[in-house]
Amino acid sequence: MHRLVLLAVDVALIVMSTLLAIVLCGPQSPLPAIANIGLYPLITIGVAIPVLWIFGLNRTVWRFTSLNDCWLVLAAAVWIVVFSIAGNFAFDGVQGIPGSLPVMQGLLILCMLVGVRAAMRLRHSVRRRGRMARALFRDERENVLLVGLNPIADLFLRCAAENAREHIHIAGILSNAERHHGRSLRSCKILGPPEAAEEVLHELSVHGIRIDRIVLAMPHAHLSRSAQEALAEIERTGAIRVDQLSAQYGLSELMFDSAARVRVAGSEPSVIAASPLSSGELPASSYLRWKRLIDATTAGIGIVCLVPLMLIIGAIVLLDVGYPLIFWQQRPGALGRPIRVLKFRTMRRARDRSGRNLTDAERVSKVGKLLRRLRLDELPQVYNVLLGHMSLVGPRPLLPVDQPSFSAARLRLRPGLTGWAQINGGRHLSAEDKAALDLWYIRNASFALDMLILLNTAKTVLFGERIDHRAIEEAWRDLRS
CATH class of the missing domain: 3.40.50.720 (NAD(P)-binding Rossmann-like Domain)
Structure with a gap:
C-alpha cells in the first residue's frame, strides 16, 4: 500500500510538472494552452506509471536518497518525455506542441521528483541533528x-x-x-x-x-x-x-587484504593459465572505448522499437504463467560485480495446487518453450544493456555455480545478450570450449566481429544452434600462442 502511495505522489508531481511546462511554454493563457495541447498530458500519465514502476522509484526510501537515486530519477524523466512525445506523435501528431515543451517538462519533472526526495532527506537530517544535540547535551x-x-x-x-x-x-x-x-x-x-x-x-x-x-x-x-x-x-x-x-x-x-583476489575452485587448464587474458589484461583496442556508447544508443533505439512486441509478449506471459511477468537472476557481471539479468517468465510456480513440488521440465509451459527457442524471453535484457550492466555482444552471464574455474578472464568485459560461443554451438558446447571461445572474443573484439555475431545470432534463432568445430579449434590455437 505504501508503495502505491509513493507512486501516486510521483505521478501527481509529474502531472503538475507537465501542466506547468505547458503553461510556461504556451503563448496563450493557462486554460486554452492546456486545452489546445491535446492528449499530451493523458499520454504522459499513461507513460509515467510503467516507467516509474520499471525504474523502481516507488521502492526507494526517500529520507536516504543518494546520488544513484538521483541518476535513476534523471533516467526516468528522460524516458517519460521520450515516450510521451512518441505516444503523442502516434495518436495525435505533434501539432500544437511547442518545441521547448519536452525540455521544460523534463527539467520540471527532474526538479520536482528530486526536490521532494531532497526535502525528505533534509527533514530526516534535521531531526537526527536534534537527537544528536540532545545526546551531546546529556553526554550520553x-x-x-x-x-x-x-x-x-x-x-x-x-x-x-x-x-x-x-x-x-x-x-x-x-x-x-x-x-x-x-x-x-x-x-x-x-x-x-x-x-x-x-x-x-x-x-x-x-x-x-x-x-x-x-x-x-x-x-x-x-x-x-x-x-x-x-x-x-x-x-x-x-x-x-x-x-x-x-x-x-x-x-x-x-x-x-587490499590485494585479495577472488578465490576460484580447482586448477586452471594450462592453456588458459598461460593466456595473457587470464591475468586480467584487456587487449589494446580503440573499439572497446566506443563499445559502451554504441550499446547505449542501440539499446535506447531498440527499447522504443520493441515496446509493442514486449507488451504483446507480456500479455501472453500473463495469460500463460501469471504474474509477475519478469523473472530475474543475480549473476556476476563485469569484474564480478553482481547484476540482475532480466527475462520474461517461462515457468509456472514451483508447486501445483496439491502442494507437490514440480520439476523444471514440468514447470516450463509450451508457450515458454517457444519463447526460449526464439530467444524472446531475453528481450528485457535490452534494459540491462541500457543501464550498462550488459553489452549487446560479449560472454553470456552465467550463474556463479556455472562459472568455469578460470572465470576471472571472461569477466573482464560486460556480459552480452549474445556472444561468440552462442553462435558457434551455444548449449551444445562444454564449459571449457565456451570459455575458450569467450576468451578468443575478448582478445579479438572489434566492431566488425560484433556485427558478424549479431547477424549470425539471427541465423541461430531461426535455424537452431550448430557446433562450429573450426571456430573452437581456432580459439584453442589462438590461446596456445
Whole structure:
C-alpha cells in the first residue's frame, strides 16, 4: 500500500510538472494552452506509471536518497518525455506542441521528483541533528578507540557517522603503518600504533576524553605480540571492553587484504593459465572505448522499437504463467560485480495446487518453450544493456555455480545478450570450449566481429544452434600462442 502511495505522489508531481511546462511554454493563457495541447498530458500519465514502476522509484526510501537515486530519477524523466512525445506523435501528431515543451517538462519533472526526495532527506537530517544535540547535551555518547586501518575501519566510521553519531564518538584510530600517524580518516585522527595503546589512552584522558571501548577492525592474530599484550592488560586492569568487529558482525577477512583476489575452485587448464587474458589484461583496442556508447544508443533505439512486441509478449506471459511477468537472476557481471539479468517468465510456480513440488521440465509451459527457442524471453535484457550492466555482444552471464574455474578472464568485459560461443554451438558446447571461445572474443573484439555475431545470432534463432568445430579449434590455437 505504501508503495502505491509513493507512486501516486510521483505521478501527481509529474502531472503538475507537465501542466506547468505547458503553461510556461504556451503563448496563450493557462486554460486554452492546456486545452489546445491535446492528449499530451493523458499520454504522459499513461507513460509515467510503467516507467516509474520499471525504474523502481516507488521502492526507494526517500529520507536516504543518494546520488544513484538521483541518476535513476534523471533516467526516468528522460524516458517519460521520450515516450510521451512518441505516444503523442502516434495518436495525435505533434501539432500544437511547442518545441521547448519536452525540455521544460523534463527539467520540471527532474526538479520536482528530486526536490521532494531532497526535502525528505533534509527533514530526516534535521531531526537526527536534534537527537544528536540532545545526546551531546546529556553526554550520553560512548567514546571508542578504533584499532586498524582498512576497509572495515572505513565502513565502521561511515556507519557510525551516518546512523549512530548520537551514540558513538570515535576518539581516534591506531594503525600499524607509521606513515599514517598524524593523518586522518574521515576526520578521525590516527594517534599512533596499537603497541602504544596505553600511552594514547593516558594522553586522551589528559584532554578529558575517557575511552569506554576499544574496537578491533583487524584480526587479533594480525596484531604484534606487544600490541596483543597491551590490549589484554588494558582489558584486565580497566573498565574498557575490547571488541573484535569482524567476529561480531561476520565481516569477511578478505576485506583486510587490499590485494585479495577472488578465490576460484580447482586448477586452471594450462592453456588458459598461460593466456595473457587470464591475468586480467584487456587487449589494446580503440573499439572497446566506443563499445559502451554504441550499446547505449542501440539499446535506447531498440527499447522504443520493441515496446509493442514486449507488451504483446507480456500479455501472453500473463495469460500463460501469471504474474509477475519478469523473472530475474543475480549473476556476476563485469569484474564480478553482481547484476540482475532480466527475462520474461517461462515457468509456472514451483508447486501445483496439491502442494507437490514440480520439476523444471514440468514447470516450463509450451508457450515458454517457444519463447526460449526464439530467444524472446531475453528481450528485457535490452534494459540491462541500457543501464550498462550488459553489452549487446560479449560472454553470456552465467550463474556463479556455472562459472568455469578460470572465470576471472571472461569477466573482464560486460556480459552480452549474445556472444561468440552462442553462435558457434551455444548449449551444445562444454564449459571449457565456451570459455575458450569467450576468451578468443575478448582478445579479438572489434566492431566488425560484433556485427558478424549479431547477424549470425539471427541465423541461430531461426535455424537452431550448430557446433562450429573450426571456430573452437581456432580459439584453442589462438590461446596456445
